[in-house]
Amino acid sequence: MKKYIQKSLMLSAIICIIITLVSFLCFEYREEMKLNFLIVIMSFLGIGIHYFTAYTFYDSFLKELVCKYVLVETMVLVIGIFSGWFIKTNWWMSFVYVTPVFVLAYLLGITQLKRYVQAINLKLVEKKAGQSYEE
Amino acid sequence: MVSAIFYIESVDKRTFIYTKEMVYRSEKRLYQLENELKEYDFVKVNRTCLVNINELVHIKTLSNSRLEAELTNGEKIIVSRTYILEIKRKIF
Numbered sequence: 001m002k003k004y005i006q007k008s009l010m011l012s013a014i015i016c017i018i019i020t021l022v023s024f025l026c027f028e029y030r031e032e033m034k035l036n037f038l039i040v041i042m043s044f045l046g047i048g049i050h051y052f053t054a055y056t057f058y059d060s061f062l063k064e065l066v067c068k069y070v071l072v073e074t075m076v077l078v079i080g081i082f083s084g085w086f087i088k089t090n091w092w093m094s095f096v097y098v099t100p101v102f103v104l105a106y107l108l109g110i111t112q113l114k115r116y117v118q119a120i121n122l123k124l125v126e127k128k129a130g131q132s133y134e135e
Numbered sequence: 136m137v138s139a140i141f142y143i144e145s146v147d148k149r150t151f152i153y154t155k156e157m158v159y160r161s162e163k164r165l166y167q168l169e170n171e172l173k174e175y176d177f178v179k180v181n182r183t184c185l186v187n188i189n190e191l192v193h194i195k196t197l198s199n200s201r202l203e204a205e206l207t208n209g210e211k212i213i214v215s216r217t218y219i220l221e222i223k224r225k226i227f
Contacts, residue, residue, distance in 0.1 A: 058181045058215035061201045116219050121193045123226050
């Protein structure tokens with residue numbers, strides 16, 4: 001079920017990007033296109049932040065998590081203020097948007113990580129069993 | 136013998152090679168050894184450490200979501216989440 005939801009979400013993202021891109025190239029530029037393009041740019045930068053913090057703070061999970069949240073929040077705040085998503089006095093609204101996305105992305109990441117670790121451990125056990133049998 | 140190496144670690148720009156009984160210092164940098172050992176069963180587990188996967192016992196998820204690899208000599212090494220997919224590919 002998880003994989004089904006993941007794939008359908010991925011498909012919806014592809015549909016949004018392609019429709020926006022085709023509309024942008026064939027028709028006139030409209031304001032809602034800007035939002036889609038900004039989401040694509042933010043996702044690109046967000047993944048960059050994810051890899052950067054995981055690489056830099058590989059030995060401290062808490063540092064990684066805090067740094068990641070601060071960087072993502074700053075990015076959304078800066079992009080949001082410049083593109084008029086929220087006015088300067090309403091800047092705290094960015095926390096309302098960022099926190100649920102951050103928590104969901106974190107939970108998805110942890111689930112996938114646990115799956116990888118399980119698969120690795122299973123393979124290691126199989127390898128050891130194979131080696132013992134050969135000996 | 137390459138298979139006698141447990142892991143290779145870079146500490147303060149110096150590279151150390153750990154075998155069962157000895158620790159050797161290498162003049163080469165970790166990325167150079169990583170390239171040279173590409174055909175062997177070595178995989179990067181964090182940005183400073185290259186592990187022989189034949190000496191890997193298991194990977195454990197700690198309570199704070201950190202990952203730790205245990206080697207056959209009992210040593211424990213921190214595994215970065217960034218490299219987990221690479222480890223999986225190498226083992227499979």
